[in-house]
Amino acid sequence: MDKMTTILQPDHVTIPGVSEPAKSRTTRRVRGLSDRAIAWLFVAPTIALLLAINIFPLVWMIRLSFTSLNLSMSYLPLRFVGLDNFTDILSDEDVWIRLQTTAQFVISSVALQVVIGFGLALLINRQFRGHSFWTTMILLPMMLSPAVVGNFWTLLFQPQIGPFNYLISLFTGVPPSSFSMTGEVALAPWTIVLVDTWMWAPYVMLICLAGLRSIPDYIYEAAEVDRASAWRQFWSITLPMTVPFLMLAVLFRAIENFKMFDMVNLLTSGGPGSTTELVSITLKRAAFEKWRTGYSSALAIILFVTVFGAANIYVKVLNKVKQR
Amino acid sequence: MTATVAKSTAHSIVESTPRAKAVAGSLVILYALITILPLVWIVATAFKSQSDAIAYPPKVLFQPTLEGYVNLFTVRTRQTPDFIAKLPPPETWYDKLVRQHDMVIAGPSKVVPRFVNSLIIGFGSTFLAVFLGTLAAYAFSRFRIPLADDLLFFILSTRMMPPVAVAIPIYLMYRQLNLTDTRLGMILLYTAVNVSLAVWLLKGFIDEIPREYEEAALVDGYTRLQALRKVVLPQAVTGIAATAIFCLIFSWNEYAFAVLLTSGEAQTMPPFIPFIIGEGGQDWPAVAAATTLFVVPIVLFTVLLRKHLLRGITFGAVRK
Numbered sequence: 001m002d003k004m005t006t007i008l009q010p011d012h013v014t015i016p017g018v019s020e021p022a023k024s025r026t027t028r029r030v031r032g033l034s035d036r037a038i039a040w041l042f043v044a045p046t047i048a049l050l051l052a053i054n055i056f057p058l059v060w061m062i063r064l065s066f067t068s069l070n071l072s073m074s075y076l077p078l079r080f081v082g083l084d085n086f087t088d089i090l091s092d093e094d095v096w097i098r099l100q101t102t103a104q105f106v107i108s109s110v111a112l113q114v115v116i117g118f119g120l121a122l123l124i125n126r127q128f129r130g131h132s133f134w135t136t137m138i139l140l141p142m143m144l145s146p147a148v149v150g151n152f153w154t155l156l157f158q159p160q161i162g163p164f165n166y167l168i169s170l171f172t173g174v175p176p177s178s179f180s181m182t183g184e185v186a187l188a189p190w191t192i193v194l195v196d197t198w199m200w201a202p203y204v205m206l207i208c209l210a211g212l213r214s215i216p217d218y219i220y221e222a223a224e225v226d227r228a229s230a231w232r233q234f235w236s237i238t239l240p241m242t243v244p245f246l247m248l249a250v251l252f253r254a255i256e257n258f259k260m261f262d263m264v265n266l267l268t269s270g271g272p273g274s275t276t277e278l279v280s281i282t283l284k285r286a287a288f289e290k291w292r293t294g295y296s297s298a299l300a301i302i303l304f305v306t307v308f309g310a311a312n313i314y315v316k317v318l319n320k321v322k323q324r
Numbered sequence: 325m326t327a328t329v330a331k332s333t334a335h336s337i338v339e340s341t342p343r344a345k346a347v348a349g350s351l352v353i354l355y356a357l358i359t360i361l362p363l364v365w366i367v368a369t370a371f372k373s374q375s376d377a378i379a380y381p382p383k384v385l386f387q388p389t390l391e392g393y394v395n396l397f398t399v400r401t402r403q404t405p406d407f408i409a410k411l412p413p414p415e416t417w418y419d420k421l422v423r424q425h426d427m428v429i430a431g432p433s434k435v436v437p438r439f440v441n442s443l444i445i446g447f448g449s450t451f452l453a454v455f456l457g458t459l460a461a462y463a464f465s466r467f468r469i470p471l472a473d474d475l476l477f478f479i480l481s482t483r484m485m486p487p488v489a490v491a492i493p494i495y496l497m498y499r500q501l502n503l504t505d506t507r508l509g510m511i512l513l514y515t516a517v518n519v520s521l522a523v524w525l526l527k528g529f530i531d532e533i534p535r536e537y538e539e540a541a542l543v544d545g546y547t548r549l550q551a552l553r554k555v556v557l558p559q560a561v562t563g564i565a566a567t568a569i570f571c572l573i574f575s576w577n578e579y580a581f582a583v584l585l586t587s588g589e590a591q592t593m594p595p596f597i598p599f600i601i602g603e604g605g606q607d608w609p610a611v612a613a614a615t616t617l618f619v620v621p622i623v624l625f626t627v628l629l630r631k632h633l634l635r636g637i638t639f640g641a642v643r644k
Contacts, residue, residue: 042463043459061493121351140359144577161378300485
């Protein structure tokens with residue numbers, strides 16, 4: 001496992017795993033417990049809990065992924081099948097289609113959120129009157145439970161009674177009950193993107209705002225002295241200096257979207273057909289509906305390795321960007 | 325220092341024209357209004373009658389009623405105004421309400437036990453996570469721990485796993501330990517998920533407290549633990565509170581584990597709300613009422629947390 005190492009410019013951006021500048025650490029003995037004993041005593045419970053609830057199950061899952069265990073037929077003896085589950089998954093065309101669906105969702109959703117979030121941050125950074133109140137309003141959706149969000153958007157999207165279709169028909173004249181946002185193959189994926197963006201564009205906005213506010217004034221002042229146009233200032237100062245923050249936002253959003261389960265489960269539960277079936281939904285079906293535990297463990301491991309690998313590669317790129 | 329960079333906020337250039345400000349302001353306000361419109365609709369739906377909630381075209385103006393809330397909380401079985409009219413006197417406030425507003429009671433509802441579960445699991449796991457997190461964060465911040473970076477990264481990486489994937493082995497493990505669908509099981513699980521956030525956030529907060537304070541206390545003859553309790557904790561109290569709220573929001577909002585690992589006994593609000601069924605399908609006013617009640621604390625917390633929001637949602641990776 002590679003470590004996410006040093007990152008990003010100003011020192012108020014650090015990334016998970018980064019080493020802090022060395023401090024004068026004194027290991028001395030004061031009355032009472034020694035520092036070393038305290039350090040272990042304080043860290044041990046957390047590590048123990050994570051070992052019990054994360055690592056032990058993970059190891060168990062790795063073991064299960066080599067078996068044909070099916071919980072609906074758990075009377076069968078545990079049979080080891082080697083890499084069969086993995087080869088099954090990787091040669092299954094359906095799984096590849098689900099991965100594609102997931103990738104499309106992650107890419108379109110994150111791209112839209114970055115555009116909207118960055119745009120909003122630029123606007124809010126102008127510090128108009130009442131900007132902090134409206135910022136808080138914009139931030140509300142991302143604090144809500146994805147389950148609740150998925151649920152109430154279901155109401156808003158009801159073709160017969162929902163206000164969404166009604167509003168669309170007011171502006172376009174399309175009869176409201178002639179289309180269903182969550183029930184149509186052509187619309188459902190975009191519905192997921194729409195709701196996800198509604199919820200998470202504020203997140204990107206918040207990170208971008210931190211980025212914009214970290215750019216020191218004097219750089220703009222210097223640019224002003226050089227008579228750089230506003231446009232030029234944006235392209236050669238604002239954007240490049242915000243890029244590391246943008247990339248951080250992309251990293252966090254992409255990981256979250258890749259794992260996304262809750263909102264989709266409630267909005268479309270993967271349908272219609274399997275147009276919005278993200279891998280996490282496939283995984284849930286295999287594990288908790290078909291009870292194919294061995295198979296789904298293998299799938300879970302493939303997913304974990306994918307997220308982990310992608311995140312590590314991305315962080316390497318991020319470091320390069322920083323060093324440039 | 326982190327704080328100083330962040331303070332150099334206003335750019336002279338961006339500050340410039342009042343017209344640009346006005347344009348920016350109105351665009352942001354427009355976006356904000358569109359953003360909160362769905363929420364406003366839900367809050368309004370909670371005060372509609374069943375028939376108003378499913379009327380077409382959707383009703384913007386309506387006669388407000390408490391039907392949704394009454395249906396959400398009622399423990400009685402189905403009742404109609406006719407049924408209540410036939411009841412012998414004396415009439416309770418409840419019967420009166422139902423008769424006066426011509427309500428149809430769909431009950432009985434399980435919302436109270438579900439809400440209690442959310443509270444117990446939310447506060448229980450938050451307390452544990454913050455307690456363990458504070459200790460670990462203090463140790464990571466102040467002592468030389470072998471492989472500290474690897475340990476911190478390990479703590480973080482436990483969050484990268486999709487919950488659906490972790491739920492499989494947890495489900496099997498819990499079945500062996502008789503922890504499935506128990507509050508204790510959910511508390512332990514949410515504590516494990518929250519503790520990673522707590523360690524990361526609190527480490528950031530404690531790092532910002534100058535070490536000199538404790539060192540002075542140690543020189544004065546305090547033990548480490550005394551110095552921690554009397555010097556560091558009081559300084560870290562805002563950070564600890566913010567961390568606690570972030571943990572609470574997480575357990576309050578969590579859905580994937582809840583829906584896969586609980587079915588009754590320990591079920592929390594998120595998996596419960598979508599399945600509030602009235603007669604003839606979903607009872608939208610009751611669903612909206614439950615959503616409103618569920619969301620109110622989050623809205624309050626969001627306002628309270630404004631300053632720490634960025635830290636909390638990025639694992640402390642970005643500090644303001």
